[in-house]
Amino acid sequence: MVSGAFDPLSHIMEIYFSEPNESNVSDDISEALMKNVIENLRAAIKNPEDYTARSNLMWDATMAENRIIKLGKKTDFECHQMEHQLGAYTNCNHGAGLAVLHPVYYRHICKAGEKKFAQFAANVWGISKDGKTDGELAKAGVEALADFIKEIGMPTTFRELGIDENINLKKIADSCAIVPGSYKKMTHEEILTIYEECK
Template sequence: MLGNFSYHNATKLYFGDDSLQYLNEELPKYGKTVQLIYGGGSVKRNGIYDAVVEILKANGKTVVEDAGVMPNPTVEKLREGVRIARENHVDLLLAMGGGSCCDYAKAVSVSVHCDDDPWEKYYVRFEEPDCEIVPVACILTMAGTGSEMNAGAVITNHEQKLKIGHVFGEEVMPKFSILNPKFTFSLPKRQMVAGIYDIFNHICEQYFSGEDDNTSDYLAEALMRSVVHSSLIAVENPEDYEARSNIMWSATWALNTLISRGKSTDWMVHMLGQAVGAVTDATHGMTLAAVSLPYYRTIMPYGEKKFARFATEVWRVNPEGKSDRELAEAGLEALENWMKQIGVAMNITELGASEDVIEDIADATIILDGGYKVLTRDEVVRILRESL
């Protein structure tokens, strides 16, 4: 491993089908007023909402409702959440849902006691919080983003056609997160597989960089194999507890910064996918899937040995008689076959994009330099066209 790094993860996790009971242990550590954050109401239909509210009331908490968090949380919703938190002097932000709810809660947490507009401060100027931060906790109902154990918060500005993530410091990470795999059983299949691809791509973003012998890469390969194996089971039987629990646990470790240690990391698939999402408002995991293969085929010649390793170590492609280029191409073919098998989006056309918006998506794409190839704008446009 090359370079120097530090590692500290401040989030406490409670995992398993009895994990919700541990909310009773954590709530006494916080003040009286809890802002309960959730999305479109599925948590009410499946009974999770009632169970959580019952525990909150049993612990003497005043519950302030903050419903309607959308799959790609908007700057307008963020400002609404900040207003709710300020007016009610909340002591804890409890996000109940998937990554969007968790991301949103973190964005609210750093904005409540700051006078600046949160979009300008955190997503345009990329400043760090210089004010009191309201603590965040998560009850996860969808596996994918890893937001339950990291400090990232992605917000969408439709007016500016931008979708931007800010990774804050460890003080913004959830204080605790509750992960019950059974809470993910009621997800529609399309949401489940979008989350699965999000997990897989988080790992790829950290894997496809560097050429050193890095322990993080070995961890990444094991996680990818686990995701592939469990995904095929879950697609056939969404209520297979073992498969769903492995997917949930892999999602957390895919993006809690562990496998990025000693790595430069890439993240261009996310930059492309988030730009597609900013223009189309499509589901995050699906936008990643739709742009992945054209991007990887563009950068593969510059990281050929790692792509060849990806083929042999993740997909078990037989290397006998094959060059690195042939192995690399076989690995991407195996990735494509798996993506089709689980049913993710294979192009941005099915997500609502067309040739007419390619330039807008390119304008919204932030170009990073951590991977094997720094893209030009022309290459961004070409990849997007190949993704149609």
């Protein structure tokens, strides 16, 4: 259940962390959905029989997949590209692979999308802006995501994911599709660095 619920959160984040940066309805909806996934995943973990929490997660997943929140957005789903290839070579669980990759990937791109990551920290995680620069707030938002991933019991490293430490990560990185759309167009070298940092 947890892995399945993390994937919609990942989809929403992949769309959210892209231009435009000015106020827009798609981002506002995405923030509400992310908060709802976080709240209801916590509730469903606490009580797996909580019908309301589970039905809300299903509705979140529907909204994450139905393209409404993509309207007006540029997006590349680069983290998904990285996980799809990782899964193809290792057969790892999709949601669990995303949970490992997302914080590391976001640490690499948050400076390029600093204002949006700062907005994520304040509006999704409720982190106070007081006394913080956008850069500090952006980093705090990424670390709040990383802490949440630990809280819900998802893996945070390739080792925890059960991936052989001797696997050829360069081969996997070189097979990743690279599509412009998010705040930073990746290179195969940068993807390899992200994989290495996930070990």
